Amino acid sequence: xxxxxxxxxxxxxxxxxxxxxxxxxxxxxxxxxxxxxxxxxxxxxxxxxxxxxxxxxxxxxxxxxxxxxxxxxxxxxxxxxxxxxxxxxxxxxxxxxxxxxxxxxxxxxxxxxxxxxxxxxxxxxxxxxxxxxxxxxxxxxxxxxxxxxxxxxxxxxxxxxxxxxxxxxxxxxxxxxxxxxxxxxxxxxxxxxxxxxxxxxxxxxxxxxxxxxxxxxxxxxxxxxxxxxxxxxxxxxxxxxxxxxxxx
Amino acid sequence: xxxxxxxxxxxxxxxxxxxxxxxxxxxxxxxxxxxxxxxxxxxxxxxxxxxxxxxxxxxxxxxxxxxxxxxxxxxxxxxxxxxxxxxxxxxxxxxxxxxxxxxxxxxxxxxxxxxxxxxxxxxxxxxxxxxxxxxxxxxxxxxxxxxxxxxxxxxxxxxxxxxxxxxxxxxxxxxxxxxxxxxxxxxxxxxxxxxxxxxxxxxxxxxxxxxxxxxxxxxxxxxxxxxxxxxxxxxxxxxxxxxxxxxxxxxxxxxxxxxxxxxxxxxxxxxxxxxxxxxxxxxxxxxxxxxxxxxxxxxxxxxxxxxxxxxxxxxxxxxxxxxxxxxxxxxxxxxxxxxxxxxxxxxxxxxxxxxx
Ligand SMILES: Cc1ncc(C[n+]2csc(CCOP(=O)(O)OP(=O)(O)O)c2C)c(N)n1
Ligand code: SF4
Numbered sequence: 151x152x153x154x155x156x157x158x159x160x161x162x163x164x165x166x167x168x169x170x171x172x173x174x175x176x177x178x179x180x181x182x183x184x185x186x187x188x189x190x191x192x193x194x195x196x197x198x199x200x201x202x203x204x205x206x207x208x209x210x211x212x213x214x215x216x217x218x219x220x221x222x223x224x225x226x227x228x229x230x231x232x233x234x235x236x237x238x239x240x241x242x243x244x245x246x247x248x249x250x251x252x253x254x255x256x257x258x259x260x261x262x263x264x265x266x267x268x269x270x271x272x273x274x275x276x277x278x279x280x281x282x283x284x285x286x287x288x289x290x291x292x293x294x295x296x297x298x299x300x301x302x303x304x305x306x307x308x309x310x311x312x313x314x315x316x317x318x319x320x321x322x323x324x325x326x327x328x329x330x331x332x333x334x335x336x337x338x339x340x341x342x343x344x345x346x347x348x349x350x351x352x353x354x355x356x357x358x359x360x361x362x363x364x365x366x367x368x369x370x371x372x373x374x375x376x377x378x379x380x381x382x383x384x385x386x387x388x389x390x391x392x393x394x395x396x397x398x
Numbered sequence: 399x400x401x402x403x404x405x406x407x408x409x410x411x412x413x414x415x416x417x418x419x420x421x422x423x424x425x426x427x428x429x430x431x432x433x434x435x436x437x438x439x440x441x442x443x444x445x446x447x448x449x450x451x452x453x454x455x456x457x458x459x460x461x462x463x464x465x466x467x468x469x470x471x472x473x474x475x476x477x478x479x480x481x482x483x484x485x486x487x488x489x490x491x492x493x494x495x496x497x498x499x500x501x502x503x504x505x506x507x508x509x510x511x512x513x514x515x516x517x518x519x520x521x522x523x524x525x526x527x528x529x530x531x532x533x534x535x536x537x538x539x540x541x542x543x544x545x546x547x548x549x550x551x552x553x554x555x556x557x558x559x560x561x562x563x564x565x566x567x568x569x570x571x572x573x574x575x576x577x578x579x580x581x582x583x584x585x586x587x588x589x590x591x592x593x594x595x596x597x598x599x600x601x602x603x604x605x606x607x608x609x610x611x612x613x614x615x616x617x618x619x620x621x622x623x624x625x626x627x628x629x630x631x632x633x634x635x636x637x638x639x640x641x642x643x644x645x646x647x648x649x650x651x652x653x654x655x656x657x658x659x660x661x662x663x664x665x666x667x668x669x670x671x672x673x674x675x676x677x678x679x680x681x682x683x684x685x686x687x688x689x690x691x692x693x694x695x696x697x698x699x700x701x702x703x704x705x706x707x708x709x710x711x712x713x714x715x716x717x718x719x720x721x722x723x724x725x726x727x728x729x730x731x732x733x734x735x736x737x738x739x740x741x742x743x744x745x746x747x748x749x750x751x752x753x754x
Contacts, residue, residue: 230464259453
């Protein structure tokens with residue numbers, strides 16, 4: 151069979167098609183991750199861990215060693231793995247509920263301790279797997295099943311800015327950025343830097359990826375693109391919030 | 399063999415080292431904090447030992463799992479509310495059959511204040527969270543046992559691949575006393591080895607994708623039944639108890655941990671007064687030595703359950719003696735120690751009542 155240039159080598163063939171909904175941004179992000187793993191030739195020393203949330207749908211997505219953990223606990227699992235086996239490249243993949251709510255303390259402390267893992271967080275502005283509840287990232291006014299009239303910032307505060315917050319805490323060798331799954335080039339570059347930083351042994355790396363969730367947003371393809379690329383980036387600017395010189 | 403003056407917590411760290419532990423993750427909590435501190439000191443001296451002070455006990459539990467997955471004998475220690483938080487990780491270890499060792503030194507109450515003693519973490523440690531309680535729990539009552547069972551817990555966990563616990567209390571953890579330390583070699587104890595679950599040497603059969611999520615109820619049911627069969631299969635190999643003078647006794651005291659040691663002293667006093675009293679002490683609370691207890695209590699006149707909790711242990715004893723028709727009384731003093739004199743007095747009262 152001819153090589154498929156659109157199919158990362160580090161993806162597992164037998165588990166495709168993947169389990170995400172049609173139009174989901176997470177699969178775009180993870181295809182990029184797959185290509186970066188291929189390019190860096192790190193498949194045989196990489197451990198990929200996923201959280202609970204739609205991220206769990208990736209438990210058998212890759213042809214690399216993987217572990218699916220509990221909700222919010224993917225970061226400490228990879229921190230422990232990396233401590234025990236420093237030569238491993240460790241990836242912790244999670245949603246915004248996993249990283250900014252139930253597991254926020256882990257992310258903050260990993261950044262503070264400069265744990266040399268790569269954390270990738272999907273910002274889809276809701277709790278997707280459980281059916282569209284409000285997340286720390288839900289936009290002001292955006293409706294969610296637990297915010298039927300839209301997020302009221304006076305009652306429940308304003309959306310969290312994860313990378314900006316972590317950049318305040320993180321040490322000098324950290325790489326911290328925000329990208330969007332639909333800008334394939336930007337997304338890939340940042341994933342690559344976030345992994346290169348770990349390979350170089352510099353420190354903690356984190357990227358937030360803005361991602362479409364048409365199912366819970368109740369949007370068609372165009373509206374999904376519109377919401378993520380226009381509405382979300384207004385609140386969540388793309389960029390690098392911490393970048394070691396060597397990666398710049 | 400060496401005789402050393404050690405606290406229970408020091409004995410635990412020495413036992414862990416003797417058995418080949420390589421990594422500890424944890425969060426400070428009385429009365430286990432010295433385990434964390436002593437291990438931190440050891441790790442500072444020896445670059446082969448890993449140590450991580452985590453942000454909480456959930457992180458301690460999951461980073462311990464990370465260490466285990468990478469192939470290191472990794473352990474943690476906690477107590478009370480920390481034991482509650484760590485169950486999230488321990489349930490994952492249980493359902494994925496990952497070996498872990500956790501030292502629990504029980505303390506009283508839900509929060510703080512009474513942080514030194516109780517036997518109130520029996521239910522939590524034996525049955526944990528949203529799982530089936532497929533875990534091995536050794537109940538220990540003094541620093542010597544903390545050393546001995548630290549060694550045993552690592553071997554049991556890594557041999558059978560289920561979480562193992564050493565359940566102690568702050569009294570034993572903080573007591574300074576003579577402890578006999580030894581290497582596994584001099585006692586001819588095999589050291590069960592550990593291998594990585596992920597990124598192992600042999601990747602000939604492709605990548606390893608571990609999960610703890612299932613699409614169908616039947617899938618999960620099949621897996622759990624398989625685990626249960628495995629657990630039941632080795633139960634007879636690991637179940638442990640101490641039978642002290644129950645032959646010829648009319649009354650059998652059933653107690654565990656620190657209280658069992660107190661009861662042993664009481665029995666010596668009662669024996670010297672010719673009272674017919676014996677002790678049955680389960681050392682593994684899970685799996686429980688039910689068959690032995692059942693045969694020990696046959697034809698006895700009275701069973702006396704003694705515990706520093708409000709019936710957690712009594713329920714366990716009753717469940718394991720279901721169908722036996724022997725009178726049972728209990729001395730239940732949640733969060734309080736029970737000394738031998740008190741046991742002597744209470745047992746004498748029972749004897750008086752019994753013999754009219
Ligand atoms: C301790 C715990 N609490 C709650 C849940 C239920 N739960 C599963 S996924 C989820 C939300 C996931 O949201 P997020 O992390 O944003 O990921 P997404 O599904 O949006 O990708 C929740 C609350 C759980 N599995 N475990
Ligand atoms: S629910 Fe949303 S985030 Fe989850 S797979 Fe479907 S589209 Fe993607």
